[in-house]
Amino acid sequence: MRSLAILALITLPIGAAAQDMAERLNDYPTEARADYVFGCMASNGNTQDMLRRCSCSIDVIASILPYEKYVQAETVLSLRQGSGERISLFRSAASSNAMVADLRRAQAEAEIVCFN
Numbered sequence: 001m002r003s004l005a006i007l008a009l010i011t012l013p014i015g016a017a018a019q020d021m022a023e024r025l026n027d028y029p030t031e032a033r034a035d036y037v038f039g040c041m042a043s044n045g046n047t048q049d050m051l052r053r054c055s056c057s058i059d060v061i062a063s064i065l066p067y068e069k070y071v072q073a074e075t076v077l078s079l080r081q082g083s084g085e086r087i088s089l090f091r092s093a094a095s096s097n098a099m100v101a102d103l104r105r106a107q108a109e110a111e112i113v114c115f116n
Contacts, residue, residue, distance in 0.1 A: 026062075027062070027066060027067040027068075028058070028062045028067045028070070029067070032067065032070075032071075033055075033058050033062075036054070036057075036058040036061075037051065037054045037055055037058060040053075040054035040057060040058075041054050053114045053115055054114075056110070056113065056114035057107075057110040057111070057113075057114045057115070058110075060106070060109055060110035060113050060114060061103075061106045061107060061109075061110050064105070064106040064109060065102060065103060065106045069099065069102060069103075070103065070106075072099050073099040073100050073102060073103035074103070076096045076099055076100055077100060077103075
């Protein structure tokens, strides 16, 4: 009986860590994943193969970048497309550049894993 209690104590942290990882990997809402896949497919051809590759791509990005950071980087990229004095702040701010760089690295990894 004592060995079962010890085993439970040992596996509890592993189970908790696995749960934390699963939550992190699944913190992207379905709508965000679908939006990414639709955009990816539109850019690369609306084929069954692209559905698979684009789905893989967002899964890889989600495994690297938490959803909150993904949204922040996408927002910066959207704002950079505009013009005006306030928008220029997003083009030059170091924190904005770091957010976008993190997203670009995740996208590059997804490209290697899913499209090659």
